[in-house]
Amino acid sequence: MNDDGQTPPNVTLEEIARAAGVSPSTVSRILNGSARVLPAKQKAVEQAIAHFNYRPNVLARSLASGKTDTIGVLTQTVSSPFYAEWLRGIEDGLYEPGFTPLFVSSRWNVKDEMSRMEQFIARRVDGIILLHAQIDEASLIEYSRHAPLLVLGRSVQNSSVLASLPIDNLQGARDATRHLIDEGHRKIAFIAGPRDHEDAIERLDGYRMALEEAGVGFDPELVEQGDYLETGGLAAMERLFVRGVSFSAVFCANDQTAYGARLTLFRRGLRVPEDISLVGFDDLPTSSYMTPPLTTVRQPTYEIGRLAAQGIVKMIRKQSIELSPIPLKLVTRETTQRIGPSPTPSTTPAPKRSKARRQQ
Amino acid sequence: MNDDGQTPPNVTLEEIARAAGVSPSTVSRILNGSARVLPAKQKAVEQAIAHFNYRPNVLARSLASGKTDTIGVLTQTVSSPFYAEWLRGIEDGLYEPGFTPLFVSSRWNVKDEMSRMEQFIARRVDGIILLHAQIDEASLIEYSRHAPLLVLGRSVQNSSVLASLPIDNLQGARDATRHLIDEGHRKIAFIAGPRDHEDAIERLDGYRMALEEAGVGFDPELVEQGDYLETGGLAAMERLFVRGVSFSAVFCANDQTAYGARLTLFRRGLRVPEDISLVGFDDLPTSSYMTPPLTTVRQPTYEIGRLAAQGIVKMIRKQSIELSPIPLKLVTRETTQRIGPSPTPSTTPAPKRSKARRQQ
DNA sequence: TTGTACGCGTTATCAC
DNA sequence: GTGATAACGCGTACAA
Numbered sequence: 200m201n202d203d204g205q206t207p208p209n210v211t212l213e214e215i216a217r218a219a220g221v222s223p224s225t226v227s228r229i230l231n232g233s234a235r236v237l238p239a240k241q242k243a244v245e246q247a248i249a250h251f252n253y254r255p256n257v258l259a260r261s262l263a264s265g266k267t268d269t270i271g272v273l274t275q276t277v278s279s280p281f282y283a284e285w286l287r288g289i290e291d292g293l294y295e296p297g298f299t300p301l302f303v304s305s306r307w308n309v310k311d312e313m314s315r316m317e318q319f320i321a322r323r324v325d326g327i328i329l330l331h332a333q334i335d336e337a338s339l340i341e342y343s344r345h346a347p348l349l350v351l352g353r354s355v356q357n358s359s360v361l362a363s364l365p366i367d368n369l370q371g372a373r374d375a376t377r378h379l380i381d382e383g384h385r386k387i388a389f390i391a392g393p394r395d396h397e398d399a400i401e402r403l404d405g406y407r408m409a410l411e412e413a414g415v416g417f418d419p420e421l422v423e424q425g426d427y428l429e430t431g432g433l434a435a436m437e438r439l440f441v442r443g444v445s446f447s448a449v450f451c452a453n454d455q456t457a458y459g460a461r462l463t464l465f466r467r468g469l470r471v472p473e474d475i476s477l478v479g480f481d482d483l484p485t486s487s488y489m490t491p492p493l494t495t496v497r498q499p500t501y502e503i504g505r506l507a508a509q510g511i512v513k514m515i516r517k518q519s520i521e522l523s524p525i526p527l528k529l530v531t532r533e534t535t536q537r538i539g540p541s542p543t544p545s546t547t548p549a550p551k552r553s554k555a556r557r558q559q
Numbered sequence: 560m561n562d563d564g565q566t567p568p569n570v571t572l573e574e575i576a577r578a579a580g581v582s583p584s585t586v587s588r589i590l591n592g593s594a595r596v597l598p599a600k601q602k603a604v605e606q607a608i609a610h611f612n613y614r615p616n617v618l619a620r621s622l623a624s625g626k627t628d629t630i631g632v633l634t635q636t637v638s639s640p641f642y643a644e645w646l647r648g649i650e651d652g653l654y655e656p657g658f659t660p661l662f663v664s665s666r667w668n669v670k671d672e673m674s675r676m677e678q679f680i681a682r683r684v685d686g687i688i689l690l691h692a693q694i695d696e697a698s699l700i701e702y703s704r705h706a707p708l709l710v711l712g713r714s715v716q717n718s719s720v721l722a723s724l725p726i727d728n729l730q731g732a733r734d735a736t737r738h739l740i741d742e743g744h745r746k747i748a749f750i751a752g753p754r755d756h757e758d759a760i761e762r763l764d765g766y767r768m769a770l771e772e773a774g775v776g777f778d779p780e781l782v783e784q785g786d787y788l789e790t791g792g793l794a795a796m797e798r799l800f801v802r803g804v805s806f807s808a809v810f811c812a813n814d815q816t817a818y819g820a821r822l823t824l825f826r827r828g829l830r831v832p833e834d835i836s837l838v839g840f841d842d843l844p845t846s847s848y849m850t851p852p853l854t855t856v857r858q859p860t861y862e863i864g865r866l867a868a869q870g871i872v873k874m875i876r877k878q879s880i881e882l883s884p885i886p887l888k889l890v891t892r893e894t895t896q897r898i899g900p901s902p903t904p905s906t907t908p909a910p911k912r913s914k915a916r917r918q919q
Numbered sequence: 920t921t922g923t924a925c926g927c928g929t930t931a932t933c934a935c
Numbered sequence: 936g937t938g939a940t941a942a943c944g945c946g947t948a949c950a951a
Contacts, residue, residue, distance in 0.1 A: 209683075209705070209928095211927095211928055211929090212928065212929065213928075213929095221937080221938085222937065222938045222939075223928090223929080223930095223938085223939095224930085224931085224937070224938060224939080225936085225937065225938075227929065227930060227931090228936090228937085230929095231930085233930090233931090234936075234937090235936065236936070236937085237936070237937090240936090240937090254677060254680050254681045255681060255928085255929075256622075256681065256683060256927085256928050256929070257681045257682045257683070257929095258618045258621050258622045258627070258682070258683055258927090258928080258929090259622055259927070259928030259929040259930085259943090260928075260929050260930070261618050261929085261943090262616075262618045262619055262622055262927090262928080262929070262930090262943045262944065262945090263928080263929040263930040263931075263942075263943055264929075264930055264931085264943085265930090265943075267618070276647065277637070277643060277646045277647055277650060277662070278643040278644055278646065278647035278844075279643070280640050280643070280845075283637060283638040283639070283640070283643055284638055286637045286638065287636065287637055287638035287664070290637060290663075290664060299661075299663070299678070300662075301659075301661065302637070302660075302662045303650075303659070304647070304650060317614060318659070320614055321614040321615060321616065321617045322617045322618070323569075323616060323617065323618055345569070429844075429845070429848050433848075455845075458845060458848040459848060461848070461850060462848050462850070462852070465850050465851060484638075484789075485640075485789070485815075485818060485845055488789050488793075488818040488819060488821070488822050489850070490821060490822070490825050490849070490850040491825060492822070569944095571943095571944055571945085572944065572945060573944075573945090581921080581922085582921065582922045582923080583922085583923095583944095583945080583946095584921075584922060584923080584945095584946080584947075585920090585921065585922075586945095587945065587946060587947085588920095588921090588946095588947095590945095591946080593946085593947090594920075594921090595920070596920070596921085597920070597921090600920090600921090615944085615945075616943085616944050616945070618943090618944080618945090619927090619943070619944030619945040619946090620944080620945055620946075621927095621945090622926095622927050622928070622929090622943090622944080622945075622946095623926075623927055623944075623945045623946040623947080624927085624945080624946060624947090625927075625946095
């Protein structure tokens with residue numbers, strides 16, 4: 200255990216105290232600013248700290264103080280471009296109040312989600328943010344006895360230690376579909392997300408609702424199953440053609456699905472939007488760089504992430520918070536186009552051009 | 560401090576011991592399997608654990624044992640699609656050996672990088688993986704005295720506690736450029752990455768080297784400055800046109816840059832690859848879904864991440880590791896096309912079609 | 920095989 | 936203001 204040159208020379212608070220000729224408590228006080236100390240001692244300690252390059256042991260500190268300044272963040276996968284923005288927002292929002300996020304992925308698996316939650320509790324995180332968690336509500340309540348929980352993209356029975364920030368997928372999908380209808384489309388296909396995803400179901404519902412509200416009627420034939428991934432969109436689009444159904448527009452449950460669908464259209468030599476209009480959902484950073492730029496429903500993920508970070512911190516500090524559902528907004532770009540007998544007798548409506556949106 | 564129904568009912572090892580009628584050390588032994596215990600006691604303890612829903616306090620455990628089973632992962636930004644794959648690989652690779660990654664972003668800022676390193680050390684992580692870190696080598700060596708370091712995308716003086724896994728950007732860029740030359744291109748523009756990024760410089764060098772090797776010669780006029788982001792690619796491409804230089808192909812320092820450049824081409828009504836060939840670098844998951852699918856240099860990021868995870872674990876266990884530089888491979892898709900007087904007297908070469916590549 | 924006692928590095932509660 | 940002293944929850948020699 201002696202210094203062989205390789206052993207980490209981790210200095211302790213006690214050694215600093217000895218070097219500075221004060222007691223450990225004084226050093227601790229200076230470190231935390233928890234009380235006034237004579238300037239002379241203050242200086243001596245600071246010099247010792249600098250000299251030995253002392254770094255307080257976070258674990259010991261947490262063990263003694265009972266708080267870790269750590270927030271567990273349960274995401275489905277760190278690698279999805281969609282979650283990435285959320286994580287960035289959370290990280291940024293947590294930075295200023297001095298908390299560190301602990302990101303883990305559960306791979307869309309409820310069992311994994313629960314084991315990750317156990318890990319969080321074992322690590323004594325001060326709070327937890329869950330993204331699209333599928334854990335049942337009873338378990339959430341149980342977990343919330345250990346640390347405040349903030350659930351994103353879902354609605355649960357709120358309490359002082361369990362909050363939720365729902366996202367209005369239904370409204371977003373309805374707006375998008377209505378936009379296509381307004382542009383004259385009647386045969387609008389839909390490529391759905393995973394059957395067991397709450398938000399995927401809501402988006403399907405929004406699509407259906409808009410159709411019915413407009414008197415167009417919902418046609419199951421026009422719906423194909425996707426999986427929120429590019430491959431799924433690609434295959435679903437292909438099946439739509441193989442089945443021979445006719446349509447002038449396609450609404451995809453998310454942007455990645457739209458990317459896949461767009462490739463199938465390209466393969467088949469169909470133009471977007473001249474032949475087929477295309478709409479996505481999420482507004483991923485790259486969607487404004489699709490060819491042509493994708494019309495989609497924007498989810499302000501980064502901002503939501505920041506909101507969530509601020510929210511969980513407030514909960515930890517036992518302050519009350521109120522979270523109103525996040526509204527989504529349609530971003531009209533260039534993959535949609537008016538179709539059919541135009542109400543106004545224009546000859547060839549020029550394709551609209553919205554300015555390219557900046558990506559951070 | 561009494562149970563008011565809200566206080567986290569965190570059971571301790573000692574309470575388990577009392578409930579099971581054994582000593583704390585016995586419980587500890589059972590938890591860690593560090594010694595044989597009478598089946599009867601074993602069972603009693605396990606029942607108590609289940610009954611009280613006991614979860615060992617990770618902090619206390621780490622403080623006592625001196626290891627945290629945690630790996631600090633310093634990334635530049637969690638939100639980049641490029642890093643996302645690395646992180647996923649790292650997380651997966653760390654899972655089996657029982658380590659937890661601690662992801663933090665330094666936002667391409669050396670000062671942030673160093674403060675994050677301090678945090679890692681303060682948290683007593685068992686090892687650290689750095690992605691594209693710009694910290695000077697002397698500091699790295701200093702940090703490596705506290706925990707083994709593995710540096711990705713860079714080459715440093717290796718030791719038993721400091722390893723690096725270089726990525727051969729130069730070779731990748733050279734291959735890509737050579738491919739364009741082979742296809743008959745002579746005027747090949749290049750949109751560079753940030754001036755202070757080592758890999759960006761290497762890619763520029765590879766481009767230049769290929770040109771010189773082929774006797775085409777390097778022309779500074781054909782080089783524009785980008786920033787590895789879509790906006791940068793968009794603007795750089797635009798400047799290329801404004802400056803009036805002529806070219807038949809564009810090689811972008813990374814895929815995101817290519818996305819931006821592609822949009823400018825679209826805006827100007829130029830077809831890819833019929834009018835201009837386009838090549839990227841990285842092979843992001845969405846690049847195979849670009850319209851048309853992007854020819855690019857593939858970096859096996861996920862696999863590199865797994866390799867890194869395994870590597871750092873070995874270093875922690877004081878096993879020797881050997882990391883050979885990662886070769887990159889050109890993936891020929893549909894944004895490049897033969898040009899000019901074709902050596903073989905074909906009339907109109909049909910655009911090549913590679914099968915769409917799966918994403919994860 | 921099992922229990923006791925101490926240490927891990929801090930914070931917090933006391934007196935002084 | 937400052938310094939002992941006792942937690943914090945667990946691992947682990949050491950002894951039994």
